[in-house]
Amino acid sequence: MTEMNFKVEAFEGPLDLLLHLIGKLEIDIYDIPMVEITEQYMEFVHTMQRLELDVASEYLVMAATLLAIKSKMLLPKQELELEESDFDPDFDPRDELVERLIEYKRYKEAAQELKEKEAERNFYFSKPPMDLSPYEDLDEARELNVTLEDMLGAFNKLLRRQKLHKPLHTRITTQEISIDTRMEEVLEKLATHKGKLKFEELFEERTKEQMVVTFLALLELMKRKAVSVEQADSFSDLYVEGRGEIERE
Template identity: 55%
Template sequence: MKQYSVKVDAFEGPLDLLLHLINKYEVDIYDIPVSQITDQYLTFVHTMQELELDVASEYLVMAATLLAIKSKMLLPQKEEEIFEQDPEFEDDPRDELVQRLVEYRRFKEAANDLKEKESSRSLIYARPPVDTSEFTHEDSQTSIGDVTLYDMLAAFQKMSRRVKEKKPKRTRIQSEDVPIEDRMNAIRNQLRGSGKTRFSDLFSEEDRGHMIVTFLAVLELMKTRDVACEQDKNFGEIMIFEREGKASV
């Protein structure tokens, strides 16, 4: 299958992914269930690798760090006593990671505050008013929905598991490569007919190559603001909408 290089701006680094998982599963940042978070983190990284999203080395370094912390926390008591004799031994192997996450969260919140102030300041002009009515409609449609890239990856994971469960043990599938541009046009045409569709309904074929191209096509349509995605609740069905003003594209 043809290789596609897709740059996704929503990824801000491994700490951002960890913070997302902590918020998603509503766990205490000062008492992280390392085993659960590590498993979920590795699942996301593996999915990113399968989709060829060019996973940065820092994600893999964090994965190794999580596995090391998980191993230390699983050590028997006798082995822990040996580590306690080491002057560099930490009472809780999670402490350093927790400090990094708390600091990252603090800077992220500060960055969001600055971004809001920037947005407010951008509304102030030191010149006479001008007619902006022609831009009003487009400005009201700048949102692409409340769904994050992590939510999209989780939906793709669920879809992949469903296909694997339905797929026979032995199968031989022959399929032709589908250019991502063609798949984007097919999704546009599907939305023009109905206005909206469920994310799962886009995967009419169970060929893995076709599934990956479909997923990347949705990401590109979100990036170009041709579609908007919404999710009513965590782990719920993602709905994809055609954005107003894009029907003639």
């Protein structure tokens, strides 16, 4: 028989050793050849004894169990029927051992998966909660959360609506309006309204040229702090409010 060398500390118990032997010998766990697996297991126990290592009692109990199963497997069927008072024709002396091995394997795989998740989690670092009290002023927060992307999103949404309601016949005009003129018109409308207006209400002329000029005029007014744009929640409507005269550059 080929001598086998084992590292005792690599195994957590007799079931762990048996699973190692089953994998090493490429044995079907549901059809364990008891003669071969018992010989390999006993070789391990004898190796531990030859090295004058203390053999844990659980290893000796498993050795006795394997020898008992091996003996039953070698008994003729008639003698096995006499030995078992309530003999089942489908009885297999290995069944209990197989169930224990499968259950142990399941727990071992689950433990390995948890260990891998723990190692993966070690690469993440948590940040302590931030103090958000400076942002408790809702009016200030609403003004701060309106970005250029929000403005572009609202303008694109307006363009899509205009496209859906595009008339069947259009009339081409050459009338042009400057951004400065449109800025004055927007401020005048806001002053007349004396309150906040929805973003889309500032686009009376629904031609593409007029809409673009109005949008650019609004951006310039925001830049010069002549108007404020607010949004209550993400993706909600924008509201525009006048602040007074245009700051001349």
